[in-house]
Amino acid sequence: MDWTLAQRAHKMNPSVIREILKVTERPGIISFAGGLPSPKTFPVEVFAEACAKVLRDDGRAALQYAASEGLGALREQVAEMLPWAVDPAHVLITTGSQQGLDLVGKVLIDPGSRVLVETPTYLGALQAFAPMEPSVVEVASDDEGPLLQDLHHTLGMADDPADAPQAPERRRLLQLDLDPAKDFPRFMYVLPNFQNPTGRTMSEARRAALSAETRRLGLPMVEDNPYGDLWFDTPPPAPLTARHPEGCVYLGSFSKVLAPGLRLGFLVAPPALYPKLLQAKQAADLHTPSFNQRVVAEVLKNGFLDRHVPSIRALYRAQRDAMLQALDQEMQGLGVTWNRPDGGMFLWARLPEGMNAIELLPHAVDKGVAFVPGAAFYADHADPRTLRLSFVTASTGQMHTGVAALAQAVREQLQRR
Amino acid sequence: MDWTLAQRAHKMNPSVIREILKVTERPGIISFAGGLPSPKTFPVEVFAEACAKVLRDDGRAALQYAASEGLGALREQVAEMLPWAVDPAHVLITTGSQQGLDLVGKVLIDPGSRVLVETPTYLGALQAFAPMEPSVVEVASDDEGPLLQDLHHTLGMADDPADAPQAPERRRLLQLDLDPAKDFPRFMYVLPNFQNPTGRTMSEARRAALSAETRRLGLPMVEDNPYGDLWFDTPPPAPLTARHPEGCVYLGSFSKVLAPGLRLGFLVAPPALYPKLLQAKQAADLHTPSFNQRVVAEVLKNGFLDRHVPSIRALYRAQRDAMLQALDQEMQGLGVTWNRPDGGMFLWARLPEGMNAIELLPHAVDKGVAFVPGAAFYADHADPRTLRLSFVTASTGQMHTGVAALAQAVREQLQRR
Numbered sequence: 001m002d003w004t005l006a007q008r009a010h011k012m013n014p015s016v017i018r019e020i021l022k023v024t025e026r027p028g029i030i031s032f033a034g035g036l037p038s039p040k041t042f043p044v045e046v047f048a049e050a051c052a053k054v055l056r057d058d059g060r061a062a063l064q065y066a067a068s069e070g071l072g073a074l075r076e077q078v079a080e081m082l083p084w085a086v087d088p089a090h091v092l093i094t095t096g097s098q099q100g101l102d103l104v105g106k107v108l109i110d111p112g113s114r115v116l117v118e119t120p121t122y123l124g125a126l127q128a129f130a131p132m133e134p135s136v137v138e139v140a141s142d143d144e145g146p147l148l149q150d151l152h153h154t155l156g157m158a159d160d161p162a163d164a165p166q167a168p169e170r171r172r173l174l175q176l177d178l179d180p181a182k183d184f185p186r187f188m189y190v191l192p193n194f195q196n197p198t199g200r201t202m203s204e205a206r207r208a209a210l211s212a213e214t215r216r217l218g219l220p221m222v223e224d225n226p227y228g229d230l231w232f233d234t235p236p237p238a239p240l241t242a243r244h245p246e247g248c249v250y251l252g253s254f255s256k257v258l259a260p261g262l263r264l265g266f267l268v269a270p271p272a273l274y275p276k277l278l279q280a281k282q283a284a285d286l287h288t289p290s291f292n293q294r295v296v297a298e299v300l301k302n303g304f305l306d307r308h309v310p311s312i313r314a315l316y317r318a319q320r321d322a323m324l325q326a327l328d329q330e331m332q333g334l335g336v337t338w339n340r341p342d343g344g345m346f347l348w349a350r351l352p353e354g355m356n357a358i359e360l361l362p363h364a365v366d367k368g369v370a371f372v373p374g375a376a377f378y379a380d381h382a383d384p385r386t387l388r389l390s391f392v393t394a395s396t397g398q399m400h401t402g403v404a405a406l407a408q409a410v411r412e413q414l415q416r417r
Numbered sequence: 418m419d420w421t422l423a424q425r426a427h428k429m430n431p432s433v434i435r436e437i438l439k440v441t442e443r444p445g446i447i448s449f450a451g452g453l454p455s456p457k458t459f460p461v462e463v464f465a466e467a468c469a470k471v472l473r474d475d476g477r478a479a480l481q482y483a484a485s486e487g488l489g490a491l492r493e494q495v496a497e498m499l500p501w502a503v504d505p506a507h508v509l510i511t512t513g514s515q516q517g518l519d520l521v522g523k524v525l526i527d528p529g530s531r532v533l534v535e536t537p538t539y540l541g542a543l544q545a546f547a548p549m550e551p552s553v554v555e556v557a558s559d560d561e562g563p564l565l566q567d568l569h570h571t572l573g574m575a576d577d578p579a580d581a582p583q584a585p586e587r588r589r590l591l592q593l594d595l596d597p598a599k600d601f602p603r604f605m606y607v608l609p610n611f612q613n614p615t616g617r618t619m620s621e622a623r624r625a626a627l628s629a630e631t632r633r634l635g636l637p638m639v640e641d642n643p644y645g646d647l648w649f650d651t652p653p654p655a656p657l658t659a660r661h662p663e664g665c666v667y668l669g670s671f672s673k674v675l676a677p678g679l680r681l682g683f684l685v686a687p688p689a690l691y692p693k694l695l696q697a698k699q700a701a702d703l704h705t706p707s708f709n710q711r712v713v714a715e716v717l718k719n720g721f722l723d724r725h726v727p728s729i730r731a732l733y734r735a736q737r738d739a740m741l742q743a744l745d746q747e748m749q750g751l752g753v754t755w756n757r758p759d760g761g762m763f764l765w766a767r768l769p770e771g772m773n774a775i776e777l778l779p780h781a782v783d784k785g786v787a788f789v790p791g792a793a794f795y796a797d798h799a800d801p802r803t804l805r806l807s808f809v810t811a812s813t814g815q816m817h818t819g820v821a822a823l824a825q826a827v828r829e830q831l832q833r834r
Binding site for chain 2: 001002003004005006007008009012013014015018035036037039040042044047048051054055059060061062063064065067068095096098099102106107109110113118124127128130131132167184186216218220246247255259260261262263272273275276278279280282283284285286287288290291292357397
């Protein structure tokens, strides 16, 4: 039997991370690899009460087909949660925020369209966009987010070389012979808060500059914010979308503040784009499960998140602190560096020069610890020395053991050189 | 702000049916328009018990991220439900069977790829495929399904003109200058059981012939079966997929036998195709809500559907009989014809020559009754005299009133001519 696949199907690949997780989710392995929220934070009893109430009060409506836009009450709750004036009519409930990426890709990406991303960036976004066959262009980024000079280079704009960062992307992009009309990017995709994979946060100064400049250029932004509520000390600066709603699509999720197994996310889009995203949503799955929407709308009543999310923040902060402390103790003298995220679930580390995280992984697994090599998160030009460490899956008790095992794997690799 | 849309976005349009429903869902209107299952059939208490049990027994796992393939237990239940030997490894749980159509479109359709459909066909499939920009080709169909002679014509194959049906499609297709290599269709999409919109069922003879011929030709089939369990007297003949699993993708749904608000469907695909559909699924929404999958797996235990589905069949059969009886009484002498579906939710009617169902609709709504004009369900070459009547939304009490109102609207239109 001959099945002729669409061209785009050849761009789809199994998730590197899921393949790694299959190997590393053996019993006894301490996992810093997965991106799973801690199940301790799931408000199971609250869900049980909400399910019972929804089915008792209006069970038949909750189990019926529903509007593609999403449940009115939930769209209003989302609009109220967000830190700028959002019209509920601009909120679209999605089957997880991953679906928001799929819809954005369908509506905005033609084969060969240029899409700008930070470096590194969220692997799931690269996968969601891939079937639409974009030309993904990395914008060199530092600890505060994407660099404006490099943004200019990706657009084929001249810049003072003295100001330009010495990123490999820059040299590549300057060699491109760009047609500004054809090659102007469809959008730039950013994760400003506690980014997956690095845990980094875009500073207020960078946000202000990036927002002003993309607005001036007419460059649309797709802002993904699944982790923004998981801040440890102070809330992150205002979203880019709040600064220019007409020029941004904003993606949010209940996966990290309630539970991922409900697959409930949302997007906020300007009137110029909303109807097309809605049509794409309708064609994709008609609507997000109405039962799940009603249950979450019930859970959210009376400020539940205001009481619940602080407990997640406290747990994850303690986990981050335990990992940082273990790294300080165990990695001494090995030449490994790492950052100190202000929220979220991940920390980004870098091995000493000449080492490779992909090569390190099997040795680490032998020692009983797993992580995700950072190379998985680059559209191109991966830094092979990087790795992503999740601090929310392992218990604080396991943290020290896991980091010590990782340090031992690094030490042995260094000795073999 | 300039948003540059993808070419495919221009192929997306609001659902004609949803637009009609907005107009016709005024209070007091008897609706034969919607495609909603009767909420009386939703096992609300059973769901409530299953939700409580799932959250009590394994709440944290039910609320966590899960495998893109779907829950193992549910994939096994699906494989067991189906009337041929299905390996659970070939079952993919989808967010409603609409998502199955989206995934099939992504993996198999390039812009301009020919896709064959029955005429008329399911509007939601046309919408799901549209973003992938196929060239949709109708295969002329009669009361038993697609006509093999016309299938040959769509493939550019010569045929004895004496045997060919006098369908408009035929004349159009014979004029095409087809390149067999380039223009060979990616697949043929069929709904063999109690089709939406016509309610017709593909006969055993037609299935056998179509299966043998598409197998001989190497033409893949996408078989959509949301209504197959809703038979009234005897089960429909075996699915096409059962006859040639290597050459078919099979789509199924829990929307009509349990409840649509959970958005739970599935597909069965051969090993040659499954991995790509899985990758498309992962990119689209990571996985179908794990909570919903666990709840339905719980509901399905101990043969629940074997006890539950007969009550849906009995209800819908009574509703169909009430509509047929009302049509017999009220439509006398008007020249309206209709079929007698053996299951499902819809009946297909045809107005007398010269009348147009789209023009009739506002007059019918004035009289207090709504339907969907059949033209919505054709990829091309619509028959303007046809209309779809759902017999499951209105109560049997409303049935006679609604049909009488429809007959009166027809009568007045005839008198105006």
